[in-house]
Amino acid sequence: MQLPRQARPVLAGVTLTVGAGETVSLVGESGSGKSLTARSAIGLTPAGAQTTGSIAVAGQQVLTASPGRLRTLRSRTASMVFQDPRAAVNPLHRIGDFLIEAARYAQPAYSSDPLARARELCEAVHLPERTLRQHPHELSGGMLQRVAIAAALMPDPQLLVADEPTTALDATTQAETIALLADLRDRFHTGLLFITHDLDLAAAISDRICVMYAGRIIETGTPDQLFTRPQHPYTAALLQATPRLHRKAGQLTPVPGSPPDLHTRLTGCAFAPRCPHRTDICLRRTPPADPVACHHTAELDLHV
Structure with missing residues (x-):
């Protein structure tokens, strides 16, 4: 997806599926493209955006749908829970x-x-x-x-998109909301696309976790796979920066640098400027995202 006056696509080569009764989480830093991916699933793309590819919800095409069909989709087939519930009500x-x-x-x-x-x-x-x-x-x-x-569940949606629904809540209420979403998913057999920047929250509710960076999904796996043996250096860096009870004070390792902004054209791997394992090929060639978007996955040991 390309926005006007941007140097690079906001989303590029994103492939994502959510099955009935399944929870898939998108995690990553702010600006990685999580929320835009979620909004695109129900046709809430920015005005003037140039889109290619295909988005289908319950067999209904989203990108080519008329405004009337999109309204029907959002009121009967797919619903969204936004970050700030107070902005959703009168x-x-x-x-x-x-x-x-x-x-x-x-x-x-x-x-x-x-x-x-x-x-x-x-x-x-x-x-x-x-x-x-x-x-x-x-x-x-x-x-x-x-x-x-409750409002999002009103039409018995086949897809429920939750865009960081616990951001403004305290830790106890976060846990209650996550448990509620998991229970409702099982009761109504609804596919759940869960957006968060919190890996622990994603692990608590997800069947699969997709890690996003600079508009691409760079790694996908089950919570156990990602937490015990991450395949991408960025995933490992996120886990190193996450507090753990078994770690001593001062052992958190922040991810150096900042994500690239949309005005920066990317050459090679988008994470290369921040990656301790980069080589010349990382700076010159974009790695394919199948199955992990890294040139050196086979030779790295990224236990955390």
């Missing part, structure tokens, strides 16, 4: 009005009795029925995030 309306409005645009089966559907989903996300009579300012951040999840 502060002047009661929670019940917000959920009932969502139900009217969902499956026809729920539009005839939207209040019953709102009550059902409040129970599913462990909110008391009195929440329907409250305004957003009367709820905590964690409760409001549950409201946003």
Whole structure:
């Protein structure tokens, strides 16, 4: 995907699948392309973006869909939970009005009795029925995030995209939200695309984790594979910079340098300027992303 007046594509060669009842996480630093990948899955690409390739959700093409078909897709097939739940609701309306409005645009089966559907989903996300009579300012951040999840589940979506839904929450509420998403995924058999910069959160909920850097997926694996034997130096660097109980104080190793900005044309491996294992070929040639985007994967031992 290329945006106007940018030196390089924001996303390049991203291949990603999410199966029914499966959770796939995208992790990486800010600016790596995680959120844009998630938004692209439901057709929320920036105005004027030049896109190639194919995006399909439940067999429906997204990139070539008309505005009307995209509205139907978002209201019936795929839903998204955004980072800030307070930005998703009208502060002047009661929670019940917000959920009932969502139900009217969902499956026809729920539009005839939207209040019953709102009550059902409040129970599913462990909110008391009195929440329907409250305004957003009367709820905590964690409760409001549950409201946003309930609204996203209103149409029984086949794909649920969660874009860092725990960013503004404390550690305890984060854990509760992750457990809730995992439970709802299993109950409704919904595919979940989970966006986060927190490797531990990704490991707690994911079947597979995709590591992104500079608009590319550079490594994919199960949580056990990535945590015990990462194949890409960037994945290993992220793990070295993650606090662990068994490490002594002062043992965290930050990733040197900064990710490349969008105005910088890339030659070779995008991570090469920050990589301690780089060689001349890394600076000259872009590594293929199959299965790991690194020229030296076979010869590196990246235990962390």
